[in-house]
Amino acid sequence: MTVALERYDVSMSKARRGVVARSDRRPWTFYVLAAVFTFYVAALYGPMICIYILSFQDIRGGLVFPMKGHSLHWFIDLFTQVRTGDVKGSFDRSIKLAALVTVITLVFSFMAGLAFRRRFFGDTFVFYLMIGSLVAPGLVLGIGVGLLFQWVGISPSWYTSALGAQLSWTLPFGVLVMFAVMSRFNSVWEEAARDLGASRWQTIRLVVIPVLAPGLVAVALFGFTLSYDEFARTLQTAGSLNTLPLEIWSMTLNVTSPSLYALGTVTTIVSFAIIGICIGAIVLINKRRGVRADNSH
Known part of the structure; x- marks a missing residue:
């Protein structure tokens, strides 16, 4: 009887291991989807990585592979040689314009979020208009x-007509994000404060x-990145003075050196730095909020 029970336990354990082994095997669809995702990532980031690599060539470098040496020559050339274009001025204008667009987008999106918490006459029309x-x-x-600003007598420039054109792009996104943030806001907190x-x-x-x-930081991030790359x-x-995207476009017409790649690398670093700062601010806000909640308990 004991021998029979031992044989039964052994057979059951083998069966369990077989079931576990079969359950650990992934279906063939997993490998197909993994291959598709890998191809997608390679197609999305491959060209960017190529540009970053080619921007670190030495003075013999060209616009295509194979890479010739490695140095920071083209980054230095980017900010010292006039022939590469007005990089400093266009970068300064883009940062100022993006900062101005961010502030206006943040303020108006926040006000719209407060206003649309209650229904009012014509709210649907105003929403679709935005x-x-x-x-x-x-x-x-x-x-x-541009034609509208010229009609009212204001000459096109990066801080007038370009600002208005970019706000027509950033404000709708800011308002939509703000609506999503406001939908999770509990009005009981306001009532408690008023009490x-x-x-x-x-x-x-x-x-x-x-x-x-955190939601306001997200709106600001949307406004800045959309304006910076528009x-x-x-x-x-923009008038006679280019912003950075326009300057990059003009450089593609007359610059045939890796300086163009170096500019792309610099602008990408700036973009990722802004995104990292905003994400860090959101994490810091949530962390402080959690610490205060723990101290209150």
Whole structure:
């Protein structure tokens, strides 16, 4: 009897191992999807990686592989030689324009989020009016904005017509993100603050803004990145002074050296640095919020 039970246990353990082994095997669809995803990542980031690599060639470098040496020559050439274009000026204008667009987008998106928490007459029309510019071709809309500013007597420049054209692109995105953030805001917190004697402004400053801080950082990030990289809406509205995307485009017409690749590397580093700062700010805000919650308990 004991021998029979031992044989049964051995056979059952083998069966369990067989079932586990069969369950650990991935279906063939997993490998197909993994291959498709790998191809997608390679197609998405492969050209960018090639540009980054070629930007570190020495003075003998060209625009194609094989890579000839390695140095920082083209980065130095980018900011010292006039023949590469007005990189310093265009970068300065793009940063200033992006900062201005970010502030305006953040303020108006926050105000729209507060306003649309309650229904009002014509709210649907106003909403579709705000996001209507998303479906309009960017180049056509930029031409219209430029003509509008000329009609009112304002000469096109990066801080007038280009600002208006870019806001037609960043504001709808900021408002949509703000609506998503506001949908998770509990109005009970506002009611508690008012019960404690806080005014409307104190409620917004001490309750609403701190609670929505991560979402506000996300709106600011959208505004900055969309403005910093915008080309179509800026092409017909920036005037005689280029922003950085326009300067890169003009360099493709007359610059045939890895300086163009070096500029792409620099702009990518700046973009990732801004994104990293915003993500770090969101993580820091959430961490401080968690510490305060633990201390309150």
